[in-house]
Amino acid sequence: DGGITQSPKYLFRKEGQNVTLSCEQNLNHDAMYWYRQDPGQGLRLIYYSQIVNDFQKGDIAEGYSVSREKKESFPLTVTSAQKNPTAFYLCASSTRTSGGANTGELFFGEGSRLTVL
Amino acid sequence: SQQGEEDPQALSIQEGENATMNCSYKTSINNLQWYRQNSGRGLVHLILIRSNEREKHSGRLRVTLDTSKKSSSLLITASRAADTASYFCATPNSGYALNFGKGTSLLVTP
Secondary structure, X not given: OOOEEXXXXXXXXXXXXXXXXXXXXXXXXXXXXXXXXXXXXXXXXXXXXXXXXEEEEOOXXXXXXXXXXXXXXXXXXXXXXXXXXXXXXXXXXXOOOOOHHHOOOOEEOOOEEEEEO | OOOOEEEOOEEEEEXXXXXXXXXXXXXXXXXXEEEEEOOOOOEEEEEEEEOOOOEEEEOOEEEEEEOOOOEEEEEEOOOOHHHOEEEEEEEXXXXXXXXXXXXXXXXXXX
16 A cells, blocks of 8 residues: 555654654655644644755754655654654655645655653 | 644534634645644645635535635534544645644544
8 A cells, every 4th residue: 555654653762862763655756744743733844855865954953854865765863952852753745846835735654753751 | 834823723513513613824825735633643635725716625525715814714514523633724835845733623522
């Protein structure tokens, strides 16, 4: 089945540790995104990538890093520099658009819940 | 930056009733989208309405868009318990992604 797979579903981290969240898609989508969601809040954009080997910072990129070496994969690393990393992280993908004003439907994974102990 | 704001924040209705939630946004858009999120799950796309459309239907969903007022509404008719979820509006940002509001939490009781 085509879709987006995020792993792990739950992750616990000690303060000072880096952790990497996996996101894989088999939808043949060019664009991929990482969002963060806090309780009772909307989604905030961390990073996005329109094409392999290229990515842009979103609104809250500080303390996070990404890579896009393959079309199918867009892993997110939460570094020790992220002051409050406990949150629900959502990965999404879409077909590439010609411009931001035409951004189409996003397909989301089931999320990864990170808790800092 | 969060472009859209949903209203109300929470809505509780009984099965069979209609649910209406609203979204206001700040800047001109090319399209507006609505998503649903069940508790602890990822978001699911419901409907996309373009700026040159005023109304769109999909099953029990009806979406309207008023670009002059920079607002949209999502109507769910004949609600079911399975419609219990959070609903988000989303608009394209200045780059190549979507901005999401904080959502409306809908509870449908049997």
